[in-house]
Amino acid sequence: MDKSGLYEFFETNVTVYVDAVYRFAISLTNHESLASELTDEAFVQAFEEAKNGTFGSDVKLELFRITLSIYSKNSVYSKIQRHTESPKIISPLRVSDIDDFSDLMDNDVMTAINGLPSKERVVLLLLDSEGMSYDSVADLLKTSRDETISFINNARNLLFQKLIEISRSKTTPDLKMA
DSSP: OOHHHHHHHIIIIIGGGHHHHHHHHHHHHOOHHHHHHHHHHHHHHHHHHHHHTOOOSOHHHHHHHHHHHHHHHOTHHHHHHHHTSOOOOOOOSOGGGOTTHHHHOOHHHHHHHHTSOHHHHHHHIIIIISOOOHHHHHHHHTOOHHHHHHHHHHHHHHHHHHHHHHHHHHHSOOOOOO
16 A cells, blocks of 8 residues: 555544544543553554554454553553542543433443443443444453453443442431431
8 A cells, every 4th residue: 555545544444433442542541641642552553554554454443452452561551540640530432422411421420430340341331332242342352252241241230230329329318316
């Protein structure tokens, strides 16, 4: 592929997934600036792979594979996020897919999602928000399809339990003894 063809391919087929990759990076790092850096690194590596002819045919899956690979190989992302700055609560869901988003997502819901274990949070994002198949997620995370199904079931159950706890804490009156 010549240089102009490479740029055209990248612009029309790869950069359209920048938001999805950023949301995925947020789910991994739980931190805006780290997710931004991780997204940048992923697109640089994707461009290099496209230039070398090693970029796979499923663009979105390849971008997620690259992002996960960079994250896994570079422990700086998880160490910085956990030790130097408290994470900001960010929605991994697509705002454009929901008509009245403000009624559905608030800090309590995002706190519950961000409180899920890492693998469950990532699987929830990939399956429910990004619409990937069980097989694609299993391939990306190097797990079996059954393990992926188990992770998503655990994620949904944990999320449900966390939301019930939050709801009860907001509706239970403060009982003070006089």
